[in-house]
Amino acid sequence: MNKLRPSFDIIYLRCCNVISERSTCKRRKVGSFLVTEDHRQVVAVGYNGPARGLPNDICTNISKSCGCIHAELNCLLPSRPSGKHILYISCAPCSDCIKHIINVPDVIEVCYHEEYTDSRELSSIYNLGRLTNSGIIVKRVEEI
Numbered sequence: 829m830n831k832l833r834p835s836f837d838i839i840y841l842r843c844c845n846v847i848s849e850r851s852t853c854k855r856r857k858v859g860s861f862l863v864t865e866d867h868r869q870v871v872a873v874g875y876n877g878p879a880r881g882l883p884n885d886i887c888t889n890i891s892k893s894c895g896c897i898h899a900e901l902n903c904l905l906p907s908r909p910s911g912k913h914i915l916y917i918s919c920a921p922c923s924d925c926i927k928h929i930i931n932v933p934d935v936i937e938v939c940y941h942e943e944y945t946d947s948r949e950l951s952s953i954y955n956l957g958r959l960t961n962s963g964i965i966v967k968r969v970e971e972i
Contacts, residue, residue, distance in 0.1 A: 836867040837916070841941045841972045844899075844918035851875045852884040853896045858919045860899035865912040865936065874903030900925045909934040920944040920968070923955045930962045937965040941972055 834842075840861050848859030853876045862872040876896045878886045886895035900921050914937040921929060922944055929935055938959055956966045 836863075837939050837967065837969050838972050840867075840914075840916040841918065841939065841969055844916050844941070845972070847873055847875050848899070848918050850877070851896075851899075852877050852887060853894060854887045855894055856919065858899040858917065860903040860918070861916040862903050862907055862909060862935075863914050863916065865914060867914070871909055871913060872903045872907035874899045874901070876902065898922065898925050901928060904928065904932055904935075912936045914939060916940070918942060920956060921959075923958075926955050926958055929959065930964065935964060937967065939967045939969060941969055943968075 840863060843861055844859035846859065847861070848857040851857040851859070856876070858876045860874040861870055863870050876899045878884060878895055879897055882895070888894050898921070899919075900915065900917055903915070909932065911934060913934050915929065915935050917938065917940045919942045920940045921938065929938060944955075959966050
């Protein structure tokens with residue numbers, strides 16, 4: 829990689845970190861971008877937070893009880909992608925989000941930066957393997 833010209837993966841993962849700053853979640857701030865396969869268009873943006881109309885302070889800081897909608901869902905739900913797309917996420921998706929991602933036929937790749945860590949989740953490798961088994965490319969970029 830050319831040090832003066834970062835890859836699109838690095839650029840969009842950095843953007844995920846920036847948009848995650850809007851999150852009101854007390855546990856983890858996560859951002860997500862859905863872009864076209866050629867990286868030229870941003871289709872949707874998401875970050876984790878409460879459902880529309882709910883107060884921003886509903887997060888309980890307790891796993892699976894925080895009340896926030898995950899960044900990936902906030903990115904995918906309002907969009908109607910057609911054509912092939914890449915989903916960038918600042919953190920690997922949880923097992924619930926993986927099921928939703930698999931059901932979006934136009935997502936061909938998931939690229940993330942940080943591993944998802946939750947003691948109540950199965951290993952991240954197992955969960956991400958479900959994406960791979962569904963024909964979705966999974967890529968982790970460790971340094972952004």
